Amino acid sequence: MxxxxxxxxxxxxxxxxxxxxxxxxxxxxxxxxxxxxxxxxxxxPIKTGIEELMTIVVQKKKASVKEIASSLGWSQKQVEEVAKVLEKQGVVDVVYPASVISSPSVVLLKELQIExxxxxxxxxxxxxxxxxxxxxxxxxxxxxxxxxxxxxxxxxxxxxxxxxxxxxxxxxxxxxxxxxxxxxxxxxxxxxxxxxxxxxxxxxxxxxxxxxxxxxxxxxxxxxxxxxxxxxxxxxxxxxxNSLEEIAINSSKTPVTVYHRVFGWASSNIYLESEEKIANFASQIGRKVGREITTLNPILDAHLITGDRVNATLFPVSSSGNTITIRRFSRRPWTIVDFIGEKHTMSIEMAALLWMAMHYEMSVLIAGGTASGKTSTLNSLCAFIPAYHRIISIEDVREIMLPSYMRWNWVPLTTRNPNPEGLGEVGMLDLLHSSLRMRPDRIILGEMRRQREAEVLFEAMHTGHSVYSTIHADSGQQVLRRLIEPPINVPPLEVEALDLILVQFRDRRTNLRRTYEIAELESGVSAEQLAVNTIYRWRPREDDWDKVNEPSKLIQNLNLHTGLTQKEIGEDVFSRAKILEWMLDNRISEMDQVGAIMRLFYSEPDSIMAAAEKGVSPKRFLGLEQ
Structure with missing residues (x-):
């Protein structure tokens, strides 16, 4: 080249x-x-000269190459080359005369219309x-x-x-x-x-x-x-x-459907011309991951190298036609600054408390319903992890993205489905066991679903690892019930190791995502009983948050592991809130920008705090000032 x-x-x-x-x-x-x-x-319209060429041919039905070339200002060879390409599409016929000195003619075979x-x-x-x-x-x-x-x-x-x-x-x-x-x-x-x-x-x-x-x-x-x-x-x-989260092809008879970050599901103006085309696209996706989709194996689950997740089904498994559903991997992940600013997902005070918890290695479980923003929240909180910690993430589909400064000691692991013969499967439990032998400081599990996975995760908490994961539940109380009752059924004494529960909520009427509550688990009247202490809760009518109770267990654990008093913890949360507000005011919301500020905070906390108090531009720290 x-x-x-x-x-x-x-x-x-x-x-x-x-x-x-x-x-x-x-x-x-x-x-x-x-x-x-x-x-x-x-x-x-894009001007290529081809439409002008065909306008002459359509008007005359038959035109010589010499005549067309003269009209367009092209060489005869250039006209002939374009005509030969169109001839293969059945649009024209290039007719060569018996005499070699005569110019070929272009004959119209099929007139094309603008749809x-x-x-x-x-x-x-x-x-x-x-x-x-x-x-x-x-x-x-x-x-x-x-x-x-x-x-x-x-x-x-x-x-x-x-x-x-x-x-x-x-x-x-x-x-x-x-x-x-x-x-x-x-x-x-x-x-x-x-x-x-x-x-x-x-x-x-x-x-x-x-x-x-x-x-x-x-x-x-x-x-x-x-x-x-x-x-x-x-x-x-x-x-x-980048505003689309899902792209769904339901059949060739219906338009391609998209899920927009702001407006939810919408029908597009794109149609695929045939079921065969959809099947070909599904096969193409399968080849990119070394798998195939056929009438014998009519379901495909694929994780593309771009991070996108694809599910495809073929008729008659999907009775209306062949389908492809693509979950787009976010090219620009939301950050905590997005959540406290434009998205209004949580308050600055809540974000500051979560930052402190992440800094001092508290284990956090993020709950919520489908599409409530669990993984996005988990991803945004991971930017608060100090760069000197070793991180192991385990996911079915790669969705976690960390700031670039943290990637030097981050090992992202993903599960693997079995091949058509049922061999080669690598599950979350396999990766969890393997991760514990990698000397991690932090373990991130994409989603907690099964009993054995949960047991290993809580064992990791008890052995000194900080753990972060997501679970399907709509409140702190529901999280507790899901953990201690079948099918997960983890003993309450194990569950007590969890420091914080954060619950995400999606308003089904407005499609807005909010942090519904932040809670902690406390011991009840006996060692076998646990109670949920709600710290913050969202008020839907006012679209704001109330501080319901002071954190009790969190303060005790922070005092135990850091020596901070309750007053010092309050001052620390206030200082972090000031820094977050400073970042918000200066629009520091890109993932690597947020990561850069965190890296500086952990190495020079006083200078970052002083800059936030004085209103110094963060661009000075990010190397963006002229």
Whole structure:
């Protein structure tokens, strides 16, 4: 590959608005304008000359290559090359005369029409723009007047029907030129290199076939070819939107459905043309993880190297048609600053208390219902762990992301499903036992589900490890019941090792997520009985939090392990709240920015506290000041 191409691709990979496969610097889908904005880009039709060429052919039904070349300002060879590509799509026929000195003719075989786009009748809720591999995308969310539902519409620069047919044929020819080995799609680094190869070859072929195409349109068309060859077609546009959590293909008869972070479920303006197309996408996903989905094995659960989780089913297991459900791995995880600020998930005082608990190695269990934000909360709290601690995380699907400064001593472990013969399974219990032999300071378990896993986890707490996990429950009292009653059934004396319970809640009416309560477990009237002491609780009508009780067990444990008095603990929480407020005021909300402040706090607490009190810009500490 030429050096210029290498440099260009390297720059594109570093750009925060173009590429998405770099998990260190997630790029795709960076929103450029929000909240009822006009499109930030020009979404006019892309000019390639192919539509103009075909306009001449459609008008005359038969036109000589010489005549077309003269009209377009192209060479006869360039016109002939484009016509040959369209000929393979059955659009035209290139007729060569008997005389070698005469010009070939292009004969129209099939006239292509522009498919009309149905206009959405509804109230605009939000608009924003983002990039998907050099393709600018304008997203609009509507409240449909007709169906009283949310509609998610995306627009990209328009490609004419003949240009589309040309790209379809070119895609097949490029795909034949690039052999793909299994290792190239299952290894993260090789996968990025393969994507680079597809993109550069696409650009070369487009430049060879379309005279005078400018760089912007060249990159845009190469991005389209990349999506159709290497990715999932127009689904890749959805994958680039960081506001989407889920993408669901329910059948070819219904639109692709998305779950938006703010507006919940919405139907999109994207359809897949056939059940076969959905099955092909499912097979493609399976190949990327070394598995296959067939009529004999019609269910696929896959964890992609990008972190996304995929479930696919084939007809007749899914009676309405083939399905694919993609849980997008968050390219930009929420942080504690998001939670106390824009998201209003918890109060600053609550966040400061949790920070103190995480700092001093208290074990925390995060509960809540489905989609209540359990894992997001767990992930945000992990940024409070000091960098000098060894962290082992265990998950079914990789969702935990830590700030970069903590990754040097972090071992992320993920479970593995058995192969079609039922061999090779690695479960959470296997990984839990293994993690205890890695000398961890902190153990993060994605979700506590089974009795034996819970028993090992509480044994780890009793042996001096700090443990963090999630569980499905709607209150502190329910967490206690789930832990001490079947099927988990952990003895109360073991459960007592848990320091804090944090309960997340999703309002089903407004789709807002809130921390419902923070509680601790205390000994009851006997050693076998435990009681829940609620420290903070959310008030739905006021959308605020009350401090219900003072933490009792937490203060005792902090006094035991740190020597801090109750007064000093209160002062410490107040100081941390000031720092969080300072970070919020200065919009320090990116994961690595939050991590950098935490790293400095643990090495120079007095200087960070002084900066927060004096209102010094955090950019000075982050190296961002000019």
């Amino acid at each position: 030429p050096n210029d191409s290498v440099a260009e691709f390297d720059n594109a990979m570093k750009s925060p608005a173009k590429w998405a496969f770099n998990l260190e610097k997630p790029a795709q889908g960076q929103h450029l304008k929000k909240e009822h904005s006009k499109p930030a880009f020009d979404y006019a 009309p786009q149905e206009k959405v009748d509804g109230l605009v809720l939000q608009q924003y723009d983002f990039f998907a591999d050099f393709i600018p995308v304008h997203a609009t969310l509507f409240k449909s007047r007709k169906e009283n539902s949310t509609i998610y519409e995306i627009k990209t620069p328009f490609v004419g029907p003949y240009t589309h047919a040309f790209l379809e044929q070119l895609r097949e020819e490029i795909a034949e030129k690039i052999p793909v080995e299994l290792a190239e799609i299952t290894d993260e680094k090789k996968s990025i290199q393969l994507k680079e190869k597809f993109f550069n070859v696409s650009k070369q072929e487009l430049q060879a076939h379309i005279p005078g195409i400018d760089e912007k349109n060249l990159n845009l068309l190469a991005g389209r070819l990349l999506h159709s060859m290497y990715g999932l077609g127009r689904i890749e546009l959805l994958m680039a939107d």
